Amino acid sequence: MAEEEGFEPSEVLPSTVFETATIDHSATPPATQGIAQTRVCCQAHFCGQTGNAATSVPIKTAAGFTLAGQGGYRTCMRIRSFLVASLCLSMAACSILQGPTNGQGQTFSSFYAQLRRQAQAKGYNPADLDAAFKGKPAPLFSVTKAEGNQPELVRTFEDYVGAMLSSTRIAQGRQNMELHADQLKAAAAKTGVSPSVIVALWGVETNFGKSQGTQPVIPALVTLAWQSPRSSYFRTEVFKALKVADQTGTPTAQLKGSWAGAMGQCQFMPSSYLAYAVDGDNDGKVDIWNNTADVFASTANFLRAKGDWQSGQAWRLPAGHINLGGLKLNNRGLSSAYPLSDWEARGFILPKDIRGYTEGSKLRYYRPEQGGPAYLLGSNFDAILKWNNSSYFAFSVLSLADILAQEEGQGGS
Numbered sequence: 001m002a003e004e005e006g007f008e009p010s011e012v013l014p015s016t017v018f019e020t021a022t023i024d025h026s027a028t029p030p031a032t033q034g035i036a037q038t039r040v041c042c043q044a045h046f047c048g049q050t051g052n053a054a055t056s057v058p059i060k061t062a063a064g065f066t067l068a069g070q071g072g073y074r075t076c077m078r079i080r081s082f083l084v085a086s087l088c089l090s091m092a093a094c095s096i097l098q099g100p101t102n103g104q105g106q107t108f109s110s111f112y113a114q115l116r117r118q119a120q121a122k123g124y125n126p127a128d129l130d131a132a133f134k135g136k137p138a139p140l141f142s143v144t145k146a147e148g149n150q151p152e153l154v155r156t157f158e159d160y161v162g163a164m165l166s167s168t169r170i171a172q173g174r175q176n177m178e179l180h181a182d183q184l185k186a187a188a189a190k191t192g193v194s195p196s197v198i199v200a201l202w203g204v205e206t207n208f209g210k211s212q213g214t215q216p217v218i219p220a221l222v223t224l225a226w227q228s229p230r231s232s233y234f235r236t237e238v239f240k241a242l243k244v245a246d247q248t249g250t251p252t253a254q255l256k257g258s259w260a261g262a263m264g265q266c267q268f269m270p271s272s273y274l275a276y277a278v279d280g281d282n283d284g285k286v287d288i289w290n291n292t293a294d295v296f297a298s299t300a301n302f303l304r305a306k307g308d309w310q311s312g313q314a315w316r317l318p319a320g321h322i323n324l325g326g327l328k329l330n331n332r333g334l335s336s337a338y339p340l341s342d343w344e345a346r347g348f349i350l351p352k353d354i355r356g357y358t359e360g361s362k363l364r365y366y367r368p369e370q371g372g373p374a375y376l377l378g379s380n381f382d383a384i385l386k387w388n389n390s391s392y393f394a395f396s397v398l399s400l401a402d403i404l405a406q407e408e409g410q411g412g413s
């Protein structure tokens with residue numbers, strides 16, 4: 001359940017501060033922002049102008065000097081040299097003393113103190129948060145770097161799908177379909193989600209449980225809550241993770257997962273664990289880390305409950321020669337979902353042997369590659385998008401499921 005948005009880690013003063021800084025002489029800015037604003041003032045008065053006293057305004061440097069803006073160009077240039085040196089020293093000193101800041105100019109220690117207070121207000125023990133860091137709260141910069149390197153952000157559709165449908169993964173998928181046939185059938189019987197789809201998701205998420213991630217989940221989520229543009233989402237996941245640790249009796253430092261905070265063999269975010277993970281083998285525990293019956297039951301339950309999985313419905317149909325006039329596609333060639341009747345009005349003909357669709361069934365148009373095949377995708381594609389909002393991911397998972405289903409004689413996912 002990786003997140004699709006990418007951003008660059010911000011280990012120095014964020015460039016956006018400089019781009020958006022305005023000269024506000026009435027406010028007293030926070031320390032970091034103040035340095036950035038002073039730099040803008042410095043450029044405006046000493047580089048763009050020639051020391052015009054009438055238009056100059058007082059400049060308070062980071063070192064505490066205030067210049068009244070009187071005098072000519074030579075004086076300004078001498079002062080400029082002094083100022084630049086002072087600013088450089090001051091910025092370096094601030095960086096060392098305070099550490100890097102996020103896009104809002106907030107240091108990690110300041111953010112963490114605030115988060116700690118929020119956790120306490122929500123009824124959590126802040127000591128559990130501290131324990132996740134083994135008593136030394138600090139950001140994990142490897143987490144933010146990883147987010148900018150998601151495979152789907154740097155690979156083409158062909159490369160991405162090819163890697164997901166490797167011969168090794170298909171072979172291991174077949175073996176696992178046999179090995180866990182009873183548990184998979186039990187999960188399918190309760191949810192209508194076929195074993196091939198469950199195994200395909202398991203295979204692409206964690207290589208059939210073998211690659212669950214080794215990051216400490218709570219520090220990873222706290223880092224993302226501090227630095228990510230989706231701060232509020234990850235902040236909520238931090239609190240949910242504390243709840244997961246409590247429910248499962250896991251010490252917070254031992255809660256492991258991916259750099260994005262996804263946990264266990266099905267890579268559930270903490271909120272998904274709390275909402276959709278279920279006890280597949282009725283042993284009284286919901287263990288998505290070690291128990292395959294729970295992993296399969298939880299995976300299928302997510303698709304049924306959150307994705308409204310339509311059992312037996314073909315997930316893709318050849319689009320044929322339909323009228324695309326006025327149809328908007330996103331940058332990956334995917335349209336919004338429209339009723340079957342709308343597509344029929346554009347010239348689509350539903351094959352007679354396809355079941356599970358009505359006139360109101362919603363489908364999306366999808367042509368991932370220019371000049372390549374085009375499809376209409378049913379709501380089970382959307383169910384996978386709710387798992388991971390990436391069309392490449394959803395297409396790969398369901399294609400893999402089709403291959404595994406053919407092996408098992410299921411006739412499609």
Ligand SMILES: [Ca+2]
Binds near residue numbers: 278
């Ligand atoms: Ca169980």
